[in-house]
Amino acid sequence: MSSIVNIRQVTRTFHRGSEEIEVLSNLDLEVREGEFLALMGPSGSGKSTLLNLIGGLDRATAGSVEIGGERIDQLSDRQLAAWRARHVGFVFQFYNLMPALSAERNVELPLLLTHLTKAQRKEHVKVALEVVGLSHRVKHYPRTLSGGEQQRVGIARGIVTDPTILLCDEPTGDLDRKSGDEILSLLQALNQDHGKTIIMVTHDPHASARASRIVHLDKGQLSTEAPA
Numbered sequence: 001m002s003s004i005v006n007i008r009q010v011t012r013t014f015h016r017g018s019e020e021i022e023v024l025s026n027l028d029l030e031v032r033e034g035e036f037l038a039l040m041g042p043s044g045s046g047k048s049t050l051l052n053l054i055g056g057l058d059r060a061t062a063g064s065v066e067i068g069g070e071r072i073d074q075l076s077d078r079q080l081a082a083w084r085a086r087h088v089g090f091v092f093q094f095y096n097l098m099p100a101l102s103a104e105r106n107v108e109l110p111l112l113l114t115h116l117t118k119a120q121r122k123e124h125v126k127v128a129l130e131v132v133g134l135s136h137r138v139k140h141y142p143r144t145l146s147g148g149e150q151q152r153v154g155i156a157r158g159i160v161t162d163p164t165i166l167l168c169d170e171p172t173g174d175l176d177r178k179s180g181d182e183i184l185s186l187l188q189a190l191n192q193d194h195g196k197t198i199i200m201v202t203h204d205p206h207a208s209a210r211a212s213r214i215v216h217l218d219k220g221q222l223s224t225e226a227p228a
Contacts, residue, residue, distance in 0.1 A: 004165065004197050005031035005054060010063030012049055012220075023049045025220040026063070031165075036191040036198045038211035045217040047201045048169060054199060055167045056084040068164050085113040089158030093170035095150045097142040097157075104129065104138040107156045114161065128156040131194070132186060148179030155186060159196065166190065168200040172207050184210045 012024040023046045031037050041047050052058040053065055056072050065073045072083060089110075097106045104125050111121040129135055132152040142150055151171060158166055168187065172180035188210050190196040200211060208214050216223050 002033050003030045004033040004035075004068055005029065005199070006064075006066040007050075007053070008064045008066075010053065010060045010065060012046070012053065012058070013061040023220050024053075024060075027221060029215065029222065031197065031199060033197055034191070034195050036188065036210070036212045037200070038208035038214045039199060039201045039217060040203065040205075040208050040214060041217035043203075046220045047217050050217065051167050051169055051199065051201050054165070055088045055090060056080045085110065086161065087164040089161065089163035089166045091151070091154050091158045091166065091168040091171045093173040095142070095147075095154045095174075097150055097153060099142050102139050102141055103134060103145070103153045103156075106142070106153055107160050110157060110161050124160050125156075128160040129153075131159065131190070132156045146179070147175050148182055151175065151179070151183050152186065155183070155190075159190065165197045165199060168198060170201055170203070172202070172204065177206075180207070 007027060007029040010024055010027045011022065014021045014023060027050070029050070039047050039050065049058065053060055054067065060073055063073075064071060068087060070083065072080060075083060098109070107125045107128055108121055111124055116124065126135075129138055132155050134149065134152050134156065137145060137149060142153070145153065155171075171187070172183050175183060184207055187198055187200065191198050191212070200207070202208050
């Protein structure tokens with residue numbers, strides 16, 4: 001399969017007062033279309049920074065970031081926001097659901113940035129919630145859902161736009177093992193049955209074992225790659 005993520009010689013530097021901190025250093029990474037990649041490394045190794053660069057939430061200090069054949073590092077802020085809405089789904093550790101909105105309304109949020117009609121949005125939401133097994137909970141609010149169910153809503157929100165890539169930042173980090181395993185099985189199904197390209201940041205070897213490839217980050221550089 002063709003590569004969907006091409007990162008070349010990427011450096012990301014932050015400034016803390018007069019101090020310059022290099023979080024990523026001349027990093028190269030290629031991710032194939034349809035791959036399920038686990039990104040591992042100790043705290044502070046740059047995992048989330050790299051994920052944010054791929055998702056267009058942050059910009060590299062140097063180097064190129066190409067997603068789906070498009071150099072997103074060359075886009076304006078406005079173009080980047082539009083690109084992100086079309087091509088990237090995000091799944092967060094702490095779900096990031098709006099407590100005042102029902103499950104279906106939370107899932108609909110990314111679609112409000114599109115040109116879909118209300119009826120089309122409703123159909124997309126229905127399909128996304130069916131995929132994650134929550135058709136029976138569409139009217140429920142986050143406070144009435146378990147942690148695993150809230151994360152399923154988060155995943156439905158992440159896939160509702162049919163994004164090019166799904167980026168997951170510690171998606172099982174706030175769940176017990178049983179709920180976490182259910183979420184990992186769902187991510188595997190999205191990858192294997194629906195062909196979703198998934199990049200997952202995790203510190204948990206149990207979670208990374210579900211991926212098709214594991215990449216290790218250490219001190220801002222890729223240190224090893226190993227098949228799961």
